Amino acid sequence: MRTSLIVFAKEVIDNFRDRRTLASALIMGPLFGPMLFAFVINLSIERSLDDIDRSLEVPVIGQEHAPNLMEYLRSHNIDIVAGPENREAAIQAVTVGDHDVVVIVPGTFGEQFAEATPARVELISDQANTQAERDARRVRSALHSYSQEVAGMRLVARGVSPAVLRPVNVDEVDVSTPSGRSAILLGMMSYFFIFALLMGGMYLAIDTTAGERERGSLEPLLSLPVTRDQLMLGKIAATCVFMAVSLLLSLCSFYFALKFMPLAQLGMTPNFGPPVIAATFLLLLPFILLGASLMTLVASFTKSYKEAQTWLSVVLVAPTLPILIVSILTLRPQLEFMFIPSLSQHLILVGMIKNEPVNLLHVAISVSSTLAIGAVLTWICARLYRREGLLG
Amino acid sequence: MISVSGIHKSFGKVRAVRGVSFEAPDGKITGLLGPNGAGKSTTLRVLYTVLRPDEGNATIDGCDVVTDSLAARRRIGALPHGAGLYPHLTARENIAYYAKLCGLDKDAMDERVESLIDLLEIGDFADRRTKGFSQGQRTKVAIARSLVHSPQNVILDEPSNGLDVMATRSLRDLILKLKDAGRCVLFSSHVMQEVAALCDDIVIIANGKVAIDDSADGIRNRTGCDDLEDAFVKAIEMVGPA
Structure with a gap:
């Protein structure tokens, strides 16, 4: 125990002085995730906010035939501009993408409107172009509501209630809570935490195995009157501490990053306050042991620092696999999933962000199965450390 | 023997x-x-x-x-072939690490490390990090390190x-x-x-x-x-x- 503590203290100091380890543990892992995340979310939020607020320029051919309609569109934040010369030019312009949408009001519009026969308006758009189609949809719905409004007024003028136009009234009830809507987007947060956590320990895991061997400092260490198990435990403990610090920083940086994101404007209020941060940290603690022993195990099989780096980057990606599969299949949390490390933590974390009640049985299974796998891997590491082949 | x-x-x-x-x-x-x-x-x-x-x-x-x-x-005090040091630790820290692992207490360790630094004439570079040491300097530190427990x-x-x-x-x-x-x-x-x-x-x-x-x-x-x-x-x- 004393030996492990000495090794632990030395590894912490040694690696704390190593810029590469520090950069990956304290900067890369914790900041990379939130920054990427903030960037992506801000971009998508700004875009969707834009769409509602931005005034839309729509070229209209024959605006003089329907001044009231033009007035109505302008009041719906649609700017009317002069359109192409004729219908052919308009179709051409939409086809090549010069305009997203063009409206044509034929000369017969006024006449038909006055006679109360359906007045024809043409809307030219490319429905295969999603971006353009968003604008077309706005124009279409504005035209539709103008039509509804006029119909209502005509019915009132004839002494009929406009309600006859709506035999069925559909009321939609959305059960998703603001926290729940957040979960879809914020579900990927859990991977960033796991990534940061693994990044934090990656260079230690390499340094304490392949690195120590490559440097030639392993052999003198093993010739000291201490047991190899104690050495290995001290090294894994140091790796765990760096991982925990990295995770904690990552949680904090996410907390602040979320504050700067206009999530409320999208109707999302992620449940990610200090209590959830603390719970997430505790939930991921067992995963630290697993990650540390897994990385140490993989690194101790490799012959050199470089080779260890290559293999460990595979380990960095591995925890995404179960998360990815379950996300694609949109599976609900089930008891069996809680036996799978990384997936169980992801599902529980998503539940917490959604502000759902935490299933304590799920937490218990997640914690104990992750710990058990971590313990087995640590034991295998200890076995490997006793091998002669360790020296390469 | x-x-x-x-x-x-x-x-x-x-x-x-x-x-x-x-x-x-x-x-x-x-x-x-x-x-x-x-x-x-x-x-x-x-x-x-x-x-x-x-x-x-x-x-x-x-x-x-x-x-x-x-x-x-x-x-045994062993100096393996091509023994490496920890580049981020000073010469003194490298020796002290082994002394601690061999179970020396604080006072005994300080005394022992000091006497080894004298014995091997490491004094001039004892408190520098070992990164960039010459082969001779490295060997001296590695030998001092292997002698910490007076084998x-x-x-x-x-x-x-x-x-x-x-x-x-x-x-x-x-x-x-x-x-x-x-x-x-x-x-x-x-x-x-x-x-x-x-x-x-x-x-x-x-x-x-x-x-x-x-x-x-x-x-x-x-x-x-x-x-x-x-x-x-x-x-x-x-x-x-x-």
Whole structure:
């Protein structure tokens, strides 16, 4: 125990002085995730906010035939501009993408409107172009509501209630809570935490195995009157501490990053306050042991620092696999999933962000199965450390 | 006192050591001499317990290196071939780390580290990080590190490799000091002159076997060569190919 503590203290100091380890543990892992995340979310939020607020320029051919309609569109934040010369030019312009949408009001519009026969308006758009189609949809719905409004007024003028136009009234009830809507987007947060956590320990895991061997400092260490198990435990403990610090920083940086994101404007209020941060940290603690022993195990099989780096980057990606599969299949949390490390933590974390009640049985299974796998891997590491082949 | 009896060690198909036996008594310097790839390092690695022999056994002050390896390691200070330091730690911290691992308490450790820094003349660079140290500086720190627990037996694998004249000379002084203190010193080398100048006993190894085990004069007599280098070559020829 004393030996492990000495090794632990030395590894912490040694690696704390190593810029590469520090950069990956304290900067890369914790900041990379939130920054990427903030960037992506801000971009998508700004875009969707834009769409509602931005005034839309729509070229209209024959605006003089329907001044009231033009007035109505302008009041719906649609700017009317002069359109192409004729219908052919308009179709051409939409086809090549010069305009997203063009409206044509034929000369017969006024006449038909006055006679109360359906007045024809043409809307030219490319429905295969999603971006353009968003604008077309706005124009279409504005035209539709103008039509509804006029119909209502005509019915009132004839002494009929406009309600006859709506035999069925559909009321939609959305059960998703603001926290729940957040979960879809914020579900990927859990991977960033796991990534940061693994990044934090990656260079230690390499340094304490392949690195120590490559440097030639392993052999003198093993010739000291201490047991190899104690050495290995001290090294894994140091790796765990760096991982925990990295995770904690990552949680904090996410907390602040979320504050700067206009999530409320999208109707999302992620449940990610200090209590959830603390719970997430505790939930991921067992995963630290697993990650540390897994990385140490993989690194101790490799012959050199470089080779260890290559293999460990595979380990960095591995925890995404179960998360990815379950996300694609949109599976609900089930008891069996809680036996799978990384997936169980992801599902529980998503539940917490959604502000759902935490299933304590799920937490218990997640914690104990992750710990058990971590313990087995640590034991295998200890076995490997006793091998002669360790020296390469 | 180190005693080796009939050890064999193979790596896959390569039979590195094929029945090596010798003794290295206390208060004497024993040199393990042989060409590159003769099995010197493998023999020494068995002695400082990082390798297990396939056959035969070896004891350090009576402690078996396989069955009682922890006790054996307590009695050995080992300098492996090409031993590396921790580049982010200072020379002093490198030595202190080993002292702590050997169980020295704070006061004893400080005293011991200080005396080793004096003994090996490390003082000038003791508080610098070892990154960028010269080969001589590195070897000095690595030797100091291996002596922290005042081991009765000192095993040095090619300690003079890459050292300049001054560094080699101070290494020689150190080895003589250890001998005067009654320690058992066992070191390997492929340089005949170095071994002849220092050693009380010379064990010449070739192709994994002991070619001859005697004093420098004894080797001259038995090979009938006055020149030690000729004697060395002749002794190796006596073993024959692997």
